[in-house]
Amino acid sequence: NDPSFVTQGDMFGAHGMSSHWADNFPVNALAWAVDSRDPYVPLSEYTLFYSEKVIYATREQKVAAAKRAYGSEKALDFLTFDDKAEVVKHLEERGCVKCSLVLCDNLVPMLMDQYTDEHQGDLTIESKLYSAVTGIETSEDEMYVNGERxxxxxxxxxxxxxxxRQQDQIAPMFTVPRNKSIWYGTYEEGTTKEEGTFVDPDIFNTTFLDHWYSLMGWTNDGVPTRSKLEELGMKDVA
Incomplete structure (x- = not known):
């Protein structure tokens, strides 16, 4: 019954893929707090960076790919809060697009590419596929506005x-030091995750959530504002 000792079977034995894990990072904790269900459709792309799937890439190449995808070099500082709300916004909205297009969660978005010199993937694959199938030319930015809607x-x-907001609090499993990593990938080049890491609930439930709501255009209680919904063309919802 030790909450810090969590295995894949304990968490995901009857749902999804056993390789979908929730390690003690602010990105994972925020997605689990604000999503409506298991958030590993949007989150699985982020786990790519600390898994064995990209062992062909250097740390610098991973950071470059993350900056292209999420807008910040700090996106891969897994244990800090810096720019992680922005990462989750990208993940959630891109996840909505991916589900709507019924695309393979293991291939899209194409963050990295094993067969290019710098291993940088094509982030426009979704919009290219949509444009090709429907005949409606749609840009990457337009696709993700749809995801935001x-x-x-x-x-x-x-x-x-x-x-x-009361229901968006951090899940207890992220607040206790983890004494065994569910995944044995590398978090930084040549190093493995330090045991005992956890997400600070005091920071998460205050300033981090405040920043998330502001970034999303929601009230401090987690309600989408009328102006935000109208900006997205959703006046009927507002």
Whole structure:
């Protein structure tokens, strides 16, 4: 019953893939707090960076790929809060697009490419596929505005049913030092995750959530504002 000793079977024995794990990082903790269900459709792309799937890439190449995808070199500082709300925003909205297009979670988005010199992937694959299939030319930016609409609609439905900041608190499993890593990949080049890491609940439940709500255009209680919904063309929802 030790909450710090968690195995894949304990967490995901009856749902999804056993290789979807939730390690003690602010990105994982935030997605689990604010999503409506198991968030590993959007999160699985982030786990790519600390898994064995990209052993062909150097740390510098991974950081470059993460900066392209999430807008910050700090995206791969896994244990800090810096720019992690921005990472989750990208992940959630891109996850909505991926699910809507029914694309393979293991291939899309193409963050890295084993067969190019710098191993940088093509982040426009989703919009290219959509344009090719429908005949409607759509840019990458336009695709992710659609993802933002979907994510805000999901939130609006949850708010209608009573979801507020109180329900967005950090899950206990992220707040206790983990004494065994579920995944044995590398977190930095040549190093493995330090045992005993955890997400500080005091920071998470205060300034980190404040920043997340502000970034999303929501109130401090986690409700999408009328102006945000109207900006996204969702006046009927507002």
């Amino acid at each position: 979907i994510f805000n609609l999901e939130r609006a439905i949850m708010v209608r049913e009573g979801r507020r």
